[in-house]
Every structure is written in structure tokens, then in C-alpha cells.
Amino acid sequence: MSVFATLGDTSSPVRVVQVGAGGMGRVWLQLLVDTPEVELVGLVDLDLEAARRALAEVGRAQIAVAASLSELVESTGAQAVVNVTVPGAHHPVNTEAMFAGLPVLCEKPIAPTVSRALSLAAASEASGQLLMTSQSRRYYPVLAEFKESLSALGDVGIATTEFFRAPHFGGFRDSMDHPLLVDMSIHAFDVARYLLDADPVSVYCDSYNPAWSWYAGDAATTAIFEFEGGLRYNFVGSWCSAGLETSWNGSWRVSGSRGSATWDGETSPRVEGDSAERSPKAPDAHPGLETIAGSLAEFIDAIRTGRVPSGEVHSNILSLAMVEAAVFSARRGERVFIGALLEDAYRDSIEAEGRADVAEVLTGWGSARSGLGPTT
Ligand SMILES: NC(=O)c1ccc[n+]([C@@H]2O[C@H](COP(=O)([O-])OP(=O)(O)OC[C@H]3O[C@@H](n4cnc5c(N)ncnc54)[C@H](O)[C@@H]3O)[C@@H](O)[C@H]2O)c1
Structure with a gap:
């Protein structure tokens, strides 16, 4: 799937609420404050003091803080969410944001398990909102x-x-x-x-x-x-x-x-090599934005234009499946096949799904493979 809601207004800065004010959250805060295409309008963390300290560090002590996203969505007029919480909180925060009508840029890993990640891909379809993983080392x-x-x-x-x-x-x-x-x-x-x-x-x-x-x-x-x-x-x-x-x-x-x-x-x-020797190309004189600045730029472009970003949740799931398959293989001492792991996770995700609308999308796929579509 590659159809998601876009913002009508493409010229004003995108109003962003960040969730998560820990170590990486503070790096993201600085980026959001330094990026003219976005306006930081709120910061959510279970630890309100940590959130206030983080905002003071970037000179934005006046920005609204809360312990949950739902407290800030309406009052801030948020248009997008950046999720920098711990991996275990990615699924609930992403789901809440998408069903509140907000696209999400989420730190890796998109979810702690492939089963939960499939639920998120289906939630993205059910809500019509973009969910993108910040796979920052691609940039x-x-x-x-x-x-x-x-x-x-x-x-x-x-x-x-x-x-x-x-x-x-x-x-x-x-x-x-x-x-x-x-x-x-x-x-x-x-x-x-x-x-x-x-x-x-x-x-x-x-x-x-x-x-x-x-x-x-x-x-x-x-x-x-x-x-x-x-x-x-x-x-x-x-x-x-x-x-x-x-x-x-x-x-x-x-x-x-x-x-x-x-x-x-x-x-x-x-x-x-034999005939492979060549001088590597000189580095681009106008290099693109690197790491998280690169993923933020691709996210903003995506929600303004509808262009599908490289970290879109469906295409990112195979990277997470590689991690999970490696962990299973290490535990079992045997080779693990990724296609079989995906289909097992798909069955688990239907069984565990708490939202009827998301379960309906998952069931409609028929298999994980057909739900994910082309992935390279
Ligand atoms: N791309 C990279 O290079 C890179 C580097 C470091 C971390 N990360 C990723 O960033 C994410 C955060 O890592 P970190 O090092 O900042 O972790 P951290 O533990 O320092 O901070 C996480 C913050 O999230 C908050 N939190 C947890 N659950 C929450 C919830 N339900 N609602 C609101 N706030 C919640 C915690 O209170 C904490 O302040 C992880 O997914 C990690 O893998 C990526």
C-alpha cells in the first residue's frame, strides 16, 4: 500500500508533537528546533520533568508538555508525530497517533516484534495515515x-x-x-x-x-x-x-x-578487480541531509506530496524480520526461513489484534507476503 493522507497546505511549517525525551529524544528535539520546515508544538514523556528539562536545553521551555499524546493533539493543532520512545512503546504510541489522524515518523525498530509491526502496517492502512521508520543510517x-x-x-x-x-x-x-x-x-x-x-x-x-x-x-x-x-x-x-x-x-x-x-x-x-577497477566518484558537492535530518526531510516531503518514503512501514518490515529471524536462530540453534517467520507472525498478529478495524485489514491481506507487497 502506498496511499496515505497528505497535508493540504504545503508552505507553512508542519506542526509536530514529539513523544519521548530521553537520550535520542534530545537529539531529535534539537533537530526539530533547527528545521525551518517544522514547528515543534508539544513534547510528551511519561517523565514530565525530563520533558521540561529537555525543552529548556533547546531554549523552548514554553512548549506544552504532557504525559500522553491525547492531551496535546487538539490543543496544539498537531499535524504529525515524531516517536522517540523506547521500542516497547512504539506500537501503542504509533497506533494512537494514526487513529488521531496524524502521520508518524518513528525511531527504529518500528515495533518490538514482526507481529506487532504487521499490526502497525495494517493500522496505517485502516487509518489512512503514513507510518515511516526513521532508518537513519540509509541517509x-x-x-x-x-x-x-x-x-x-x-x-x-x-x-x-x-x-x-x-x-x-x-x-x-x-x-x-x-x-x-x-x-x-x-x-x-x-x-x-x-x-x-x-x-x-x-x-x-x-x-x-x-x-x-x-x-x-x-x-x-x-x-x-x-x-x-x-x-x-x-x-x-x-x-x-x-x-x-x-x-x-x-x-x-x-x-x-x-x-x-x-x-x-x-x-x-x-x-x-579484473575489470572492476575504477576511481570512485567524487563526493556529491551538494550532499543530501544525513542521518535523522535525512529521514525527517523524506518524511516531510512524503506527507506534503504523497511520495512513498524508503522507510514506509510495509517495506521496512523485512529488515525487522531479519533481526527477529536471527534472534530465533540463535535461540534454537537452527537455520530460520524468513518467509515462514513472516507468515507465523501474520497469524499471531491477527490473533492478538485488539482493534476490529485493524484485524479486518490484516485478515483481508490473506498472507503477510501479499499484505506487504513488493519490498525491494
Ligand atoms: N537511529 C539511531 O541511531 C538511534 C540511536 C539511539 C536510539 N535510537 C532509538 O531511539 C529510541 C529511544 O532511545 P533512547 O536511547 O532515547 O531511549 P531512552 O530510554 O533514553 O528514552 C526513552 C524515553 O521515552 C519515554 N517513554 C517511554 N514510554 C513512553 C510512552 N508510552 N509515552 C511517552 N514517553 C515514553 C521514557 O520516559 C524516556 O524518556 C529507541 O527506539 C532507540 O532504538 C536510535
Whole structure:
């Protein structure tokens, strides 16, 4: 599906309520305040003091705060919501916003499970509102350059990401069962789908917690995905590996029949091979907006024009399915097929759905595959 309500007025700033004023919420607040195309009109957080402090930090102490979205929708004349709550709150907040008539730009992951994400895709259809995931690591001019460089490699067959960092976050990640897989790997998995232009088929994953890890759950993993056409994508990473850290985008290598390309996640890619050698294109002199500024710009464009953004919920679900399949594989010690996982999640989502209008849309799909439509 790609039809959603658009704003009639395309010239005035879009009135936005943000939900979530934690670590990432404060980064979003600064962006909203600095972006002329939007007007921040309200901030929601269960912790009202945290919300007030966050607003004071960006010089907007006068903006309305509340502990729930419903308290602010009418009084602020909100036109859109940016959801930066913890993953467990994404489904209720997104659903509430869409059925209040507001499009939503939501931090990744769009929901904690594929089943709940399917419910959100159906809720987007039932409400007629856009739901977009902010998959912020797609917005790098150098990533587009890396993708472009792959065309010189002939038939692409192998892709790998190495991701090694040692952040001490505190908060919800420290107690998750699979912090690296669930909170971080979706960025790399989503980029792999973008680079390879193919759908993932299956995964075999090993996940573990090194002896010195400060996380309660597994902070390290190796996942081997098969994509359509037999292509393999390997992700190996750790969130407790200090020293020689990779970039936040990880370190990439792609091999094809005529050569290989590498990307350190930050600077221009390198390409080498039989007839593949080429000078990478010079970086765009007018690079697009990066990370969350890029996703905000695409969201605003979408709700003004109806153009379907790359993080639209239906197309984003396969990235989340890669995460969930990797977690299931690590737990069961066996290969997990993503098509089967999607259909299991689809049945669960119908059973668990609390809204009749959303359940009707889900049932009408017939299968997850047909509900999601083309995904690459
Ligand atoms: N794209 C990125 O690079 C990136 C980086 C960091 C975090 N994130 C994502 O951003 C989101 C938030 O992460 P964080 O680090 O800011 O978490 P956090 O725990 O620091 O903050 C979350 C905030 O949400 C509030 N909250 C929770 N449930 C709520 C509800 N129902 N209604 C209103 N407020 C609620 C909490 O009170 C808290 O203030 C997560 O989904 C995370 O994965 C993305």
C-alpha cells in the first residue's frame, strides 16, 4: 500500500508533537528546533520533568508538555508525530497517533516484534495515515556512492559487515536479551537490503556474551543470511569490543564476479578487480541531509506530496524480520526461513489484534507476503 493522507497546505511549517525525551529524544528535539520546515508544538514523556528539562536545553521551555499524546493533539493543532520512545512503546504510541489522524515518523525498530509491526502496517492502512521508520543510517551520500560502485563488480555474491564497538549506554539496552541484534543490527541489515536490492531468504545465527561484557544479554553475534539468488550476507559484531573500533556504520566488503568493493562506513569506497577497477566518484558537492535530518526531510516531503518514503512501514518490515529471524536462530540453534517467520507472525498478529478495524485489514491481506507487497 502506498496511499496515505497528505497535508493540504504545503508552505507553512508542519506542526509536530514529539513523544519521548530521553537520550535520542534530545537529539531529535534539537533537530526539530533547527528545521525551518517544522514547528515543534508539544513534547510528551511519561517523565514530565525530563520533558521540561529537555525543552529548556533547546531554549523552548514554553512548549506544552504532557504525559500522553491525547492531551496535546487538539490543543496544539498537531499535524504529525515524531516517536522517540523506547521500542516497547512504539506500537501503542504509533497506533494512537494514526487513529488521531496524524502521520508518524518513528525511531527504529518500528515495533518490538514482526507481529506487532504487521499490526502497525495494517493500522496505517485502516487509518489512512503514513507510518515511516526513521532508518537513519540509509541517509549517507557515501552509502549511495558505495551502492553505485557495486555495479562495477559483475554478479555480486558475497557481502560482509564487521561491527565492533564498546558503548556504555546504561538504560534499556543493558537488560535486553539480545542488545546488539535487537537494538543495532537492524541498521546494517536494512543497509544490506538497500545495497543488494534483494529479499533475505534465511539466516543461521550464533549469539553470545563475552566474559567481560557489561550487558546482561548477548552483546556479540555472527549471522549468515542467504538472499534471493543464493547471495550470502555475513554480519559479525560485538558491542563490548574496545580498541580499533569500526565506524557506527560498520566496515563493509562486497565481492562479485569481476572484483570487490570495501567501505569503512565513513569515507569513499574502494573498488578493485579484473575489470572492476575504477576511481570512485567524487563526493556529491551538494550532499543530501544525513542521518535523522535525512529521514525527517523524506518524511516531510512524503506527507506534503504523497511520495512513498524508503522507510514506509510495509517495506521496512523485512529488515525487522531479519533481526527477529536471527534472534530465533540463535535461540534454537537452527537455520530460520524468513518467509515462514513472516507468515507465523501474520497469524499471531491477527490473533492478538485488539482493534476490529485493524484485524479486518490484516485478515483481508490473506498472507503477510501479499499484505506487504513488493519490498525491494
Ligand atoms: N537511529 C539511531 O541511531 C538511534 C540511536 C539511539 C536510539 N535510537 C532509538 O531511539 C529510541 C529511544 O532511545 P533512547 O536511547 O532515547 O531511549 P531512552 O530510554 O533514553 O528514552 C526513552 C524515553 O521515552 C519515554 N517513554 C517511554 N514510554 C513512553 C510512552 N508510552 N509515552 C511517552 N514517553 C515514553 C521514557 O520516559 C524516556 O524518556 C529507541 O527506539 C532507540 O532504538 C536510535
